[in-house]
Amino acid sequence: MTLKAIGIIRSPFAQAQGTPIQPCFAEGAQGVVEVFEEYHEALRDLDGFDRIWLLYWFDRARPASLVVRPYMDDAEHGAFATRAPVRPNPIGISSVRLLAVEGDRLRVGDLDILDGTPLLDIKPYVPLFDHYPAVRTGWLDGDATRNGRGVCADGRFQKGDRT
Amino acid sequence: MTLKAIGIIRSPFAQAQGTPIQPCFAEGAQGVVEVFEEYHEALRDLDGFDRIWLLYWFDRARPASLVVRPYMDDAEHGAFATRAPVRPNPIGISSVRLLAVEGDRLRVGDLDILDGTPLLDIKPYVPLFDHYPAVRTGWLDGDATRNGRGVCADGRFQKGDRT
Numbered sequence: 660m661t662l663k664a665i666g667i668i669r670s671p672f673a674q675a676q677g678t679p680i681q682p683c684f685a686e687g688a689q690g691v692v693e694v695f696e697e698y699h700e701a702l703r704d705l706d707g708f709d710r711i712w713l714l715y716w717f718d719r720a721r722p723a724s725l726v727v728r729p730y731m732d733d734a735e736h737g738a739f740a741t742r743a744p745v746r747p748n749p750i751g752i753s754s755v756r757l758l759a760v761e762g763d764r765l766r767v768g769d770l771d772i773l774d775g776t777p778l779l780d781i782k783p784y785v786p787l788f789d790h791y792p793a794v795r796t797g798w799l800d801g802d803a804t805r806n807g808r809g810v811c812a813d814g815r816f817q818k819g820d821r822t
Numbered sequence: 823m824t825l826k827a828i829g830i831i832r833s834p835f836a837q838a839q840g841t842p843i844q845p846c847f848a849e850g851a852q853g854v855v856e857v858f859e860e861y862h863e864a865l866r867d868l869d870g871f872d873r874i875w876l877l878y879w880f881d882r883a884r885p886a887s888l889v890v891r892p893y894m895d896d897a898e899h900g901a902f903a904t905r906a907p908v909r910p911n912p913i914g915i916s917s918v919r920l921l922a923v924e925g926d927r928l929r930v931g932d933l934d935i936l937d938g939t940p941l942l943d944i945k946p947y948v949p950l951f952d953h954y955p956a957v958r959t960g961w962l963d964g965d966a967t968r969n970g971r972g973v974c975a976d977g978r979f980q981k982g983d984r985t
Binding site for chain 1: 823824825826827828844845846861862863864865866867868869870871872873874875877879888889898899900901902903904905909910911913915917940942943944945946947948949950951952953954955957958959960961962963
């Protein structure tokens with residue numbers, strides 16, 4: 660199973676430090692998704708959607724850890740119970756706002772992705788498929804989501820970062 | 823960028839024909855996610871979550887098409903404006919119900935995935951991150967989601983299927 664980049668994500672975030680950790684914390688953060696020209700036809704009708712999923716490769720993440728201390732808690736949790744980038748297959752998913760389709764460039768908002776990140780896939784966000792409001796969220800059910808902790812990343816999961 | 827299977831998804835669906843096309847159409851469809859033993863530690867605390875994202879490899883999908891006729895419409899659309907499996911990088915995402923964690927086996931519901939599918943990643947479903955209720959959904963804003971069309975797949979995207 661091998662992947663190829665279908666484009667590049669351009670964002671204001673050159674490094675993990677200070678990057679919003681999720682789209683919900685990234686209001687106002689805009690960027691551009693540059694889709695390679697050979698995939699132009701696959702973008703047809705995408706402009707009807709307000710939100711899209713971006714799937715991308717965490718190219719600057721450290722090697723996988725099975726147990727991690729996520730931004731939003733002081734305790735360790737299994738990597739599969741977190742959204743940390745240090746995963747066996749370092750694929751990220753983010754539901755970003757689609758502001759405009761300009762040829763092969765998508766202007767997007769609520770962007771929580773590092774500049775230069777390889778893009779793997781684009782899917783439309785469909786509430787019928789993706790929207791489950793009232794569910795238990797384990798260790799996140801506590802204070803983590805309410806007090807705004809962990810709104811931005813630090814360098815803990817980034818390759819070569821000493822912070 | 824290379825991927826490795828971290829487990830195998832076991833479901834009642836041996837072929838695309840008759841398989842629900844999304845979790846929302848798969849109520850009652852249960853299965854088991856068999857996570858390989860070496861990733862056991864990464865499952866810690868996953869049991870606190872009601873829903874999880876499964877990322878998986880569409881191993882029986884035909885080669886990528888840039889334009890597809892999806893199950894829920896008669897017209898063609900760009901592949902990135904659909905959730906069809908015939909994509910440049912054939913990765914699927916499904917938000918399934920987590921019923922129980924039994925060692926390295928996850929019992930799951932709302933399952934829309936073929937039996938034997940290679941598992942790539944597990945992430946917790948977090949409404950704060952994943953839940954955007956009121957958004958435009960392009961070609962799906964019409965009758966497609968209301969009249970229940972396309973609840974189950976046929977063979978159009980499956981390798982070797984003649985239907």
